[in-house]
Structure formats: C-alpha cells, structure tokens
Amino acid sequence: xxxxxxRFTSMYDECRQRVWAYVVSRAGRQVADxxxxxxxxxxxxxLDDVPEPALPWLLGVARNVLRDNVRAExxxxxxxxxxxxxxxxxxxxxxxxxxxxxxxxxELSEDDREILILTAWQELSPRAAAHVVGCSPAAFxxxxxxxxxxxxxxxxxxxxxxxRVRNLSEEWS
Amino acid sequence: MNPIDQLRAARPAHLGDTPVxxxxxxxxxxxxxxxxxPPVRAKRKIARPVWGLSLAGAAAxxxxxxxxxxxxxxxxxxAPSSSQAAPSRTVQPKQVKLSARAVLLAAAHQAARQPDTTxxxxxTVSVRRSLWNVEGADxxxxxxxxxxxWTPAATGRGQEQWRRTQSLGAQPATPEDEAAWKQAGxxxxxxxxxxxxxxxxxxxxxxxxxxxxxxxxxFEGDKVFWLGRNVTMKDLRGLPSEPGKLKAWLLRSYxxxxxxxxxxxxxxxxxxxAVTTGLIMEMPATPQVRGAAFRMLADLKSIKVIDNVTDAExxxxxxxxxxxxxxxxxxxxxxxxxxQSRLIFDEATGQALAxxxxxxxxxxxQADFAPGTMWDSQVVLEAGxxxxxxx
Numbered sequence: 020x021x022x023x024x025x026r027f028t029s030m031y032d033e034c035r036q037r038v039w040a041y042v043v044s045r046a047g048r049q050v051a052d053x054x055x056x057x058x059x060x061x062x063x064x065x066l067d068d069v070p071e072p073a074l075p076w077l078l079g080v081a082r083n084v085l086r087d088n089v090r091a092e093x094x095x096x097x098x099x100x101x102x103x104x105x106x107x108x109x110x111x112x113x114x115x116x117x118x119x120x121x122x123x124x125x126e127l128s129e130d131d132r133e134i135l136i137l138t139a140w141q142e143l144s145p146r147a148a149a150h151v152v153g154c155s156p157a158a159f160x161x162x163x164x165x166x167x168x169x170x171x172x173x174x175x176x177x178x179x180x181x182x183r184v185r186n187l188s189e190e191w192s
Numbered sequence: 193m194n195p196i197d198q199l200r201a202a203r204p205a206h207l208g209d210t211p212v213x214x215x216x217x218x219x220x221x222x223x224x225x226x227x228x229x230p231p232v233r234a235k236r237k238i239a240r241p242v243w244g245l246s247l248a249g250a251a252a253x254x255x256x257x258x259x260x261x262x263x264x265x266x267x268x269x270x271a272p273s274s275s276q277a278a279p280s281r282t283v284q285p286k287q288v289k290l291s292a293r294a295v296l297l298a299a300a301h302q303a304a305r306q307p308d309t310t311x312x313x314x315x316t317v318s319v320r321r322s323l324w325n326v327e328g329a330d331x332x333x334x335x336x337x338x339x340x341x342w343t344p345a346a347t348g349r350g351q352e353q354w355r356r357t358q359s360l361g362a363q364p365a366t367p368e369d370e371a372a373w374k375q376a377g378x379x380x381x382x383x384x385x386x387x388x389x390x391x392x393x394x395x396x397x398x399x400x401x402x403x404x405x406x407x408x409x410x411f412e413g414d415k416v417f418w419l420g421r422n423v424t425m426k427d428l429r430g431l432p433s434e435p436g437k438l439k440a441w442l443l444r445s446y447x448x449x450x451x452x453x454x455x456x457x458x459x460x461x462x463x464x465x466a467v468t469t470g471l472i473m474e475m476p477a478t479p480q481v482r483g484a485a486f487r488m489l490a491d492l493k494s495i496k497v498i499d500n501v502t503d504a505e506x507x508x509x510x511x512x513x514x515x516x517x518x519x520x521x522x523x524x525x526x527x528x529x530x531x532q533s534r535l536i537f538d539e540a541t542g543q544a545l546a547x548x549x550x551x552x553x554x555x556x557x558q559a560d561f562a563p564g565t566m567w568d569s570q571v572v573l574e575a576g577x578x579x580x581x582x583x
Contacts, residue, residue, distance in 0.1 A: 024225060027221075027224070027225065028221060031217075031220070031221060031224075032217075035212050035217070035220070036210065036211070036212055039212070040207040040208075043207060044207060052216065052220075055220065056219075056220050056223055056224070059220055059221075059223075059224040060223060060224045060227050062224065063224040063225055063227050064227045105204040116198070116202075117201070117202040120195075120198050120199055120201075120202035121202055121204075124199065124202075135196070135199055138196060139196050139197075139199040139200040139203070140199075140200065140203045140207060142200075146391075155391060156391060167195055167196060170195045170199065171195045174195060174198070
C-alpha cells in the first residue's frame with residue numbers, strides 16, 4: 020500500500036462515521052451514503068490539500084456536496100423522515116426529555132440546527148465549526164449563542180405541551 | 193442543564209461512533225481511490241489553495257500546487273529583490289490596437305515555426321510570487337518560491353519525475369510596504385493571513401530557505417502531465433495540431449466545473465483557458481500544437497489581449513486575458529471577486545513568459561487588495577529539453 024492510500028484509509032476510518040452522522044443530521048439517511056461516498060472521492064482527489072485534523076475539512080466538503088446535490092426542500096423532507104425514526108427509535112427512561120429536545124431542534128432554522136449539531140453532536144471547537152460553515156470563529160460564537168437561545172426557547176415551549184411523536188413532522192414542516 | 197448538554201444527551205444512538213459496516217467501507221474506499229488524481233498540476237490554482245496551506249508549513253504551503261522545484265546555492269539564480277522584481281504592484285497596461293485575434297494568430301504562427309527538439313528530460317524553472325497581507329499590520333509582502341522540475345521523455349521502470357523547490361523568502365511588496373516593515377522592526381519572519389479560514393495565519397521567512405528535492409515514480413507508470421485529465425508524454429506529443437480538434441480533445445475532460453473542485457462551476461472558456469495556459473507555459477507540446485493552442489485561444493469570445501505588459505521579472509510581452517470569478521468557497525454568499533487571468537507571452541516566438549492573476553474586483557481571497565494588484569504570478573525562467581540528469 021502506498022503512503023497516500025494508507026493515509027487516506029486511516030483518515031477514512033477515523034472520520035467516516037462522523038461525516039455520515041453530520042450528513043444524516045442535515046438531510047437524513049437516504050442521501051447520506053451517497054454524499055459521504057462523494058465526499059471521500061473528493062478527499063482522495065485532493066489528498067495533498069487535506070489538512071490535519073481532516074474532520075472539519077471533510078465536513079466542509081460534505082456540506083458543499085450536500086448543498087450542490089440535494090435541494091433544500093429534499094433535505095427538509097428527508098430530515099423530517101429521519102426525525103420520525105429518531106423519535107420512535109428509543110424507549111429510554113428519558114425519552115420524554117429527549118423528544119422535547121429533538122422536537123425543539125426540529126423547529127429551528129436549518130442554519131441554527133447546523134450550528135448546534137456541529138457543536139453538540141460533532142463536538143467541534145468554535146474554530147473548527149466556523150471553518151466548516153465558512154465564517155470567523157467570532158461570528159460563529161455569536162451565531163451559536165443565538166441558536167442556543169432559540170433552542171432554549173423552543174425547549175421551554177416543547178416542555179409544556181406533551182411531546183407527540185406522530186405529529187413531529189407535521190408540526191415541523 | 194445547559195441546552196447544549198441536553199442536546200448532546202439527546203443525540204440518537206446511531207449517530208454515535210458505531211463502526212461502518214465492512215461492505216460499505218470496502219465499496220466507498222474503492223470508489224474514492226478509483227478517482228484519478230492529477231500527478232502534476234498543469235496550472236497552478238487561480239485561487240490560492242484553500243486547504244493546502246496547512247500541509248507542511250510555509251515552504252510547502254506556497255508550493256502546494258507547484259510542479260517542481262528549485263535550485264540551491266550556486267545553481268540558483270539569485271532572486272531579484274522585490275523592488276526589481278515587481279516594480280509596481282499595480283499594472284495598468286493599455287489595450288492593444290491590433291485585434292486580439294490577429295495578435296494571437298501571429299503568435300500561433302511564430303510558435304509553430306520554432307524548432308522541435310527533444311531530450312532525456314523536459315526541464316523547467318519557474319518562480320511563483322504571491323501577495324499576502326501581514327497579520328495585525330497594514331502592509332503587504334510578496335512571497336517567492338522557486339520551482340524546478342524534470343520530467344523524463346521515457347516511461348517505464350525506474351523513470352521518475354524530479355522536483356526541487358526552494359522558498360526565496362518574502363519581501364515587502366512596495367517601498368511603502370518596506371517602510372512599514374522597517375517600522376515594525378524588520379521582522380525576519382512575517383505572519384500573514386491566509387484567508388483559508390478566518391484568523392488563519394502562516395509564517396513566512398524573509399530569507400531564502402533550503403532547497404528540497406524529491407522524486408517520484410510516474411503516476412500510473414506513465415502519466416506525467418495534467419491537461420484536464422492525466423496524460424502521458426506520448427499523449428502530449430501526439431495532441432491534435434488543428435485548433436478545433438485540439439479544443440474537442442481537451443473539452444472531453446470538461447465537466448462544467450473548475451480545474452480544482454467539482455463543486456465550483458466554470459465556463460468552458462475559462463476552463464479551456466486554464467488548461468491551455470498550463471499547456472503553453474509548462475509542457476513540451478510540439479510547435480504545431482502550441483500554434484494550435486494559440487489559435488484556439490484566438491477563437492474564444494471572452495478573451496482580451498493587452499499589449500506591452502511587464503511580467504514580474506521585468507520582461508515585456510503581450511498578455512491574453514480572461515476574467516474569472518474568485519470565491520474562497522463555492523458556497524460563499526455575497527459578491528465574489530473578479531480576477532483577470534493573464535498568460536504573458538513573447539509575440540516573436542509564442543514562448544510563454546508568465547501567467548498572472550490581477551485583481552479586477554476585490555473579493556474572495558483578494559478582498560483586501562485594490563483593483564490592478566498583481567496578486568499572484570508564475571514566471572517561466574527556463575523550459576526546454578536537457579540530457580543532463582536531474583538535481
């Protein structure tokens with residue numbers, strides 16, 4: 020195996036699921052494999068350009084692939100379907116609370132949701148996340164702060180009404 | 193509980209770090225690695241590499257896309273000082289009177305008349321200059337990178353492409369910049385903004401660095417250049433010498449997007465211009481093919497010709513130009529900048545002198561530079577066949 024292919028393979032093994040999770044959280048599972056596959060094809064072609072750590076770069080590429088290939092309304096519908104499965108999937112103790120958080124997340128704008136997901140689920144630093152969305156770390160912090168406030172508000176509303184799983188997608192769209 | 197923590201706790205289990213299944217992994221890896229990668233970039237990027245800068249520090253950063261190499265010590269011609277090299281950063285040449293087409297056809301005629309030679313290695317020496325804004329200070333430096341390359345005529349076992357690269361150091365771009373640099377205590381290492389991402393910087397030394405030599409087996413055993421796709425020396429030497437056929441040959445690799453990223457749309461004229469600039473600048477095409485390349489450019493509607501242009505080495509030539517949009521990322525909202533891509537050549541021989549990017553409308557990577565600023569240039573100092581061994 021050449022240096023390039025071993026470097027690429029270890030990058031793939033390290034980041035693939037993170038990229039996949041990001042795409043799923045943006046546009047659902049239907050398109051995820053395809054977008055991930057294209058993202059890594061680009062990464063191979065441009066391997067010399069891929070920095071260390073690679074994850075923010077890969078997420079940035081995946082974001083572009085998603086934007087260029089999957090229309091906004093398709094993303095929204097696919098994510099709607101995805102949210103249904105998230106809500107139905109678990110029967111944990113804290114299911115009610117989890118549902119209210121997910122429901123609140125679903126009510127936010129795509130931009131807010133992306134920022135929160137990069138922070139909470141991808142656990143990126145503001146600097147790395149800013150890189151992914153293409154703004155300055157300072158601007159990202161401001162946007163995160165606002166998105167967090169809106170999430171909080173949406174969660175308060177969601178807590179008072181009992182989460183109704185079935186209506187999740189209807190209420191969201 | 194903090195809403196971010198609550199959100200973290202609510203992450204669906206399948207979005208955690210579960211391993212990818214083996215079949216998907218195998219399929220995705222083989223799909224990715226089946227993609228062809230350019231072994232040698234025919235054309236440096238019009239925009240500065242978006243991500244390449246973090247590769248291996250300053251030296252690698254500025255050559256991220258360079259083909260080849262540079263000399264050390266006595267073999268390396270001294271780089272001209274910045275004041276000689278770039279007498280003025282803003283270039284305001286006049287439009288030529290002869291029609292653009294006529295000028296290019298004349299160059300085509302001259303190019304096709306040059307003798308065709310060959311040798312053991314195609315050897316090139318070029319210097320790339322790029323402008324950078326200094327972090328936290330109001331001045332600009334020009335970084336210089338020398339690149340020398342050897343590409344074997346032969347293919348087969350043991351044949352290698354060689355490159356030698358050397359940073360020639362960064363210098364204040366103008367006398368005003370020099371004054372500002374002195375005021376800042378004449379630092380020998382200057383931290384500049386990359387614009388790759390906000391706040392990202394790169395440390396450029398002001399003195400020449402060590403030359404780095406590398407050599408690699410030919411890509412896929414025989415591919416040596418990139419012309420929209422990877423080509424062998426034989427492919428290159430056998431290109432069609434009729435402009436229409438050459439254009440068709442090249443356009444077979446055009447997919448509607450730029451030469452660097454499948455995500456950025458690019459017109460076929462801009463794409464052809466970028467690929468043809470690489471062909472004319474850096475590759476040992478036959479004189480007839482070089483002639484055809486100029487004729488093909490003459491027929492592009494969006495080109496212009498500018499007479500009496502001085503390249504970064506102070507040599508005078510004629511430029512064929514095309515305006516391209518400049519964005520840091522395809523998805524960037526807001527206005528993109530406009531850069532003028534120039535191929536500067538000697539009308540008497542059709543020999544390329546340099547390719548440059550000049551700011552027409554600030555934006556993208558060039559947001560901080562005034563219209564007329566030469567933002568990036570690559571001059572060809574040598575391009576010819578040699579029987580001498582590399583490095």
